[in-house]
Amino acid sequence: MALPATSRLRAIGPKGDALAAPLEWAPGYVEVAISRNRWGDARLERGDRELPLSLRRLDGRMRVLAEWPRSGTGRYELRLTLPDGATELVTWTVEPRKISPDAYLQMLEALELRLPVSIALGLQRLGALTGLRFEEPAESTIAQEMARLRRAVEGSATRPGLEKVLPAVARDPHRVLSEAETWVPRNRARRVDPSRLPQVLANGPNLAADSLPSKLPEARAKESVDVFENRLLAAFHEQTAYRLRRLRGVLEKTRRKALLQQCDDLISQLAGGRRAARFLDEVGCLAHRPDQPTMPLLKRPEYRYALEGYLELHRSATAHLAEPNLEAPLEQLPALYQTWGVLQVLDALLEVAADEGFDDCRQRVVTPDVGGVFVRVLADGRPAVVLSRKEDDTQVRLIPQRTYSASDGDYRSISYRQKPDVAIEVERPGERRRVLLFDPKYKLDSERSGGSSQRPKKVDIDAMHAYRDAIRNADGERVVDYAAILYPGPGRRFDPGLCALSAVPDNAAGLRADLRQVLSAAVART
Numbered sequence: 063m064a065l066p067a068t069s070r071l072r073a074i075g076p077k078g079d080a081l082a083a084p085l086e087w088a089p090g091y092v093e094v095a096i097s098r099n100r101w102g103d104a105r106l107e108r109g110d111r112e113l114p115l116s117l118r119r120l121d122g123r124m125r126v127l128a129e130w131p132r133s134g135t136g137r138y139e140l141r142l143t144l145p146d147g148a149t150e151l152v153t154w155t156v157e158p159r160k161i162s163p164d165a166y167l168q169m170l171e172a173l174e175l176r177l178p179v180s181i182a183l184g185l186q187r188l189g190a191l192t193g194l195r196f197e198e199p200a201e202s203t204i205a206q207e208m209a210r211l212r213r214a215v216e217g218s219a220t221r222p223g224l225e226k227v228l229p230a231v232a233r234d235p236h237r238v239l240s241e242a243e244t245w246v247p248r249n250r251a252r253r254v255d256p257s258r259l260p261q262v263l264a265n266g267p268n269l270a271a272d273s274l275p276s277k278l279p280e281a282r283a284k285e286s287v288d289v290f291e292n293r294l295l296a297a298f299h300e301q302t303a304y305r306l307r308r309l310r311g312v313l314e315k316t317r318r319k320a321l322l323q324q325c326d327d328l329i330s331q332l333a334g335g336r337r338a339a340r341f342l343d344e345v346g347c348l349a350h351r352p353d354q355p356t357m358p359l360l361k362r363p364e365y366r367y368a369l370e371g372y373l374e375l376h377r378s379a380t381a382h383l384a385e386p387n388l389e390a391p392l393e394q395l396p397a398l399y400q401t402w403g404v405l406q407v408l409d410a411l412l413e414v415a416a417d418e419g420f421d422d423c424r425q426r427v428v429t430p431d432v433g434g435v436f437v438r439v440l441a442d443g444r445p446a447v448v449l450s451r452k453e454d455d456t457q458v459r460l461i462p463q464r465t466y467s468a469s470d471g472d473y474r475s476i477s478y479r480q481k482p483d484v485a486i487e488v489e490r491p492g493e494r495r496r497v498l499l500f501d502p503k504y505k506l507d508s509e510r511s512g513g514s515s516q517r518p519k520k521v522d523i524d525a526m527h528a529y530r531d532a533i534r535n536a537d538g539e540r541v542v543d544y545a546a547i548l549y550p551g552p553g554r555r556f557d558p559g560l561c562a563l564s565a566v567p568d569n570a571a572g573l574r575a576d577l578r579q580v581l582s583a584a585v586a587r588t
Contacts, residue, residue, distance in 0.1 A: 080123025184412030228335035403502025
């Protein structure tokens with residue numbers, strides 16, 4: 063990140079070379095442009111941590127420096143307090159270095175758009191999520207989502223969109239008479255439901271000296287806009303607004319300025335229409351999707367337009383990843399990389415299972431509701447997907463964050479507790495059970511050495527060894543046939559069952575080929 067010309071702070075490398083910003087997970091310095099006679103009275107802080115200043119010689123000259131600690135990607139705020147009490151605030155952005163900028167953007171786009179839809183489609187091919195229709199991931203592009211949302215807001219040649227429908231309905235929203243109960247003095251009560259009298263008489267504090275109620279519940283009729291048609295309109299607006307916000311997040315992260323401006327314009331247009339429809343503040347949630355027309359939907363064009371727009375928006379379900387870390391992708395890059403790796407394994411397994419004749423699927427990954435379809439990476443140690451093949455009674459379970467401990471039954475650890483990121487357990491009648499383990503790790507050996515090594519970290523490969531040796535079945539036999547880390551470097555094969563798979567987001571096809579080869583061998587028909 064380039065700093066203003068007037069900034070007193072500058073990032074420099076270990077040898078004194080100037081940097082636009084510190085490098086990911088690399089040592090360096092912060093140089094402070096201040097008189098060498100006053101540096102002892104200055105103070106430099108990064109967030110809530112002080113970076114001690116010192117005067118030292120670097121690259122042939124004396125400088126006022128603070129050591130920059132090895133840091134992951136993210137935005138870091140620096141605060142310099144000068145001897146006279148003046149302060150300077152700057153923010154440095156540490157960009158990804160283990161993957162290219164293009165790979166980082168492709169990973170975000172895959173998480174936001176492609177992988178959720180691909181996984182939903184894969185589950186549907188195996189018998190889950192019936193009744194929904196998803197577009198192929200290659201077709202579910204940002205441009206197409208923008209076009210869908212533009213039609214929802216602006217309409218088409220044959221019908222207006224929400225921008226015009228909301229103000230039109232607001233001029234005369236559909237209402238119905240509803241009864242509201244109001245407690246009034248008994249001498250003013252006119253319409254009292256006789257069935258309520260026993261309850262009234264049993265209310266001791268409400269009884270007067272003559273043992274009669276002092277107040278009675280009177281049923282009064284009032285107009286209400288909280289009807290199905292207005293709930294449908296509110297749901298159409300809320301879901302369009304939600305998808306626009308999601309799309310804006312994708313565009314902002316992937317730095318598509320032209321489309322971002324178009325998205326902002328649609329958000330502004332939609333907000334203008336909603337301001338005109340204040341009556342929607344009194345409307346509840348839509349309980350179910352519209353399955354049959356009502357008279358207002360048939361007779362009033364503006365409601366009919368809302369129904370048509372709502373159905374068009376939902377004609378092809380769009381799956382979204384429910385992942386809070388996407389709100390701060392740079393700061394949460396290692397966690398997002400792990401999520402991306404887990405989803406790649408799941409997506410490849412579903413594709414292989416469909417090819418290998420699996421015909422039954424139970425899953426807890428995708429949840430549809432009236433607001434959309436959401437994909438969640440569950441980390442509770444329970445099966446997220448269970449696949450079955452009737453012809454040979456093969457069953458496959460994918461379990462994120464599966465824990466193997468000494469007290470487990472069928473599968474256990476003979477030493478310390480083991481907890482791989484993804485466990486795939488394969489069971490066939492009459493055969494020894496098989497376990498395949500995958501650990502996505504956004505780590506390189508250079509993190510330890512401070513160099514530029516693209517090798518996997520030794521500690522992660524050692525964990526794979528531990529998985530293979532420690533995890534056993536009830537008879538004490540080893541059950542792990544394959545253990546691999548997924549990491550952003552070149553692939554390495556230590557032996558047929560122990561690998562480091564190259565998992566770089568801008569070469570997802572290569573990772574997919576490796577995963578398919580391993581998974582196909584494990585679940586193929588015998």
